[in-house]
Amino acid sequence: NWRKLKMEIEKLNLESMNITENQKAKLKELFPEVFTEGDKIDFDRLKMTLGEVIDSGKERYGMTWNGKSECFRLVQQPSRATLIPAKEESVNFDESENLFIEGDNLEVLKLLQKSYFGKVKMIYIDPPYNTGNDSFKYNDSFNHSTWLTFMKNRLSVANMLLTKNGVIFINVDDKEYSYLKVVCDDVFGRENFLNVIAVKTSDPSGHKTVNPSPYSQTEYILLYAKNKQAYKYEIQYIASDYDSGYNQLITNFDAPFPEWQIVGLFDYLAKEKGYKDTRDANKQLGHNVFQSIVADFALENRERIFQGTAIADDAAKDIVEIRNKSKSSLGDIFKVAREKEDVYIKDGRQIYFYSNKVREIDGVLTPSKPLTNLWTDIPYNGISKEGGVKLKNGKKPEKLLRRIIEISTEPNDIVLDFHLGSGTTCAVAHKLGRQYIGVEQLDYGQNDSVIRLKNVVNGDSTGVSKIVNWQGGGNFVYLELKKYNQTFIDQIEEAKDTEALLKIWEQMKSKSFLNYIVDIKKQDEHLEEFKTLTLADQKQHLCELLDKNQLYVNLSSLTDTDFACTEEEKKVTQDFYQIKK
Helix, strand or coil: CHHHHHHHCCCCCCCCCCHHHHHHHHHHHHCHHHECCCCCECHHHHHHHHHHHCCCCCCCCCCCCCCHHHHHHHHHCCCCCCEEECHHHCECCCCCCCEEEECCHHHHHHHHHHHHCCCEEEEEECCCCCCCCCCCCCCCCCCHHHHHHHHHHHHHHHHCCEEEEEEEEEEECCCCHHHHHHHHHHHHCHHHEEEEEEEECCCCCHHHHCCCCCCCCEEEEEEEECCCCCCCCCCCEEECCCCCCCCEEECCCCCCHHHCCEEEHHHHHHHHCCCCCHHHHHHHHCHHHHHHHHHHHHHHCHHHEEEEECCCCCCCHHHHHHHHHHHCCCCCEEEECCCCCCEEEECCEEEEEHHHCEEEECCEEEEEEECCCEECCCCCCCCCCHHHCCCCCCCCCHHHHHHHHHHHCCCCCEEEECCCCCCHHHHHHHHCCCEEEEEECCCCHHHCHHHHHHHHHCCCCCCCCCCCCCCCCCCEEEEEECECHHHHHHHHHHCCCHHHHHHHHHHHHHHCCECCCCCHHHHHHCHHHHHCCCHHHHHHHHHHHECHHHCECCHHHCCCHHHCCCHHHHHHHHHHCCCCC
C-alpha cells in the first residue's frame, strides 16, 4: 500500500541519489586499496590492480557528437527538485502505489533513484523522433546532436532503475534508428541487445503512396536487457490462419493406431460436401469458401488431422531407430511411448497433429504461431478514441502495450514510461494489474494522460478492456515537480512576440532567481538592442539570464517565503516524505 511506499522514501533526504558517490562506493567495495587517505581514487594503482584488463588503445568502435561529454556530467549531477503530491488530481491518494508524475523527465528519473533503484521490471518509451513535426509539443527544432544528448542522458539514468532481469523497449522510426541503436549499445552494453521489432503501422493508400522510395509502413522497437544472462523469455504465441500443410485425416482415430485409416483431408471434405474432388469443390464453391470450410473442420477435428514432419538425426536415439525402420515398412504406423505425449511415425516422418498448433488466445481456440520480431497483426487505425483521449500523432494502440507488458512482466511488477504522452502505457498497465510510474512534462489539455487514467479507474471500455475483462477500479497518485525558474522558462517558450517576452522580463526582475552575474540595470539599458534580435534569440537570451540551479524548488526550501508554497502543499509534502515538523 501507499504507506509502505512512503516509508521507502528516506526521511529528510533532500536530494536524489548521488550517482557519482554511489558508483564510487561500489568501486571501494571491490578495490579498497586504490583509495587514498583523502578518499580519492588513485588511478595508477587501479590500473596496476586490473593489469591486462585495461584497454589503453586509442582505436575503438564508437560514435561521438557535440555534447556527448557533457552527458556524463549531467547524468552524475543529483537532482535537488521536489515532488509535490497533488491530492485533488489523484484517485485514492493514501492507498495507491501507482504514480503519475508531471515534470522534466530527467529530473524525475534522478529523483526516482532513491526509492526505485533496481526495482523496475520493464520500461517502455516512445520518445520524440526528431522529425521537426510542428504538432509535437517538445522542442521541434532539435538538431541531431541535441537529440542524441537528450536520449543518452535519460537512458543512462533509466538503466539504473531496471531490475537485474529487467528490459527496456524503445519505439523509434527509421530516421533515427541506426543512431539510437549505437547510443543504446553504449548505455546498456552491446552484449545486452535482445532484438529489434518491426511493427506495421499503416497501409499505403492515396496521397501517402507518393514517395521517392518504397512507402514506409513500419516503426521499430529496440529491445535491451539490463543483463541478458538474467533475462528469461518464454515463447509467446499469436493467432494465425489455417496451415494447409496439415492435410492428412485419420478417419478412425479411436481404433488401435496400427489400424488407422489415413486419407487426404481436402478430397475427403469435398466428397462429404457432395463434390467429386478438391478441384470440383474449389470450382463450384470458390477457393476461399472451400478453404474456410476446411479450416473450420480442421479446428474442430484437430486431434485427428496431421502433417508429416522430418525427424532430424540428432533426435532421441529410439525415435531415430524407429524412423529408419519405418522407411522400409511403408504404410505402417509405429509408436514411441513417451510420458507426456506418445510419438507416432509413418514412412520415416513423425505424425504431427494439428492440435499442437491450436491454442486458446483471448478465450478463443485458434491456430497459432510463435511470436516473431515482425508484428503485423496489431491495427493502428481506429484507435483515436481509446482511453477517451486523442493525440494527433504518435498515439500507440493498447494492444501493442498489452503485448509488450505481458511478454516482459508479471502482475504487480513495476512498469515505467517516462515519455507518457497520451498515457497508453499506464492505462494498459492499470488494466493488467501492474504497478506503474508514468512521467510527462507536457500538458495535453482534455487529452491529458491523467484524464485517461481517471477514465480507466471509472471503467473505460475501449482498447483492451473487453479482452481483459476490465471493470474499473484502482487508484493512482499525481505528483509534480514544484517549479520556480522553470515556470518562467515555460512562459518564455510559449511567448508569441517580443511584447510578451518584455512582460515576462518585468516579472523575472522581481520574482525569479537570476544568474549571479546578471546586472538588471544593464539589461534594461540594452532593451532596444534586445528588440532587434529574432524572437528565437530573444527567448534564448532570457533563458540564459535565469539561474539553472533554481529551476525547481528544493525540498529544504518549502518553508521559504520566496517560493510561495501554499500551506496545503507544505502539509501534503511533509506527510508524503514523512518529515517531522
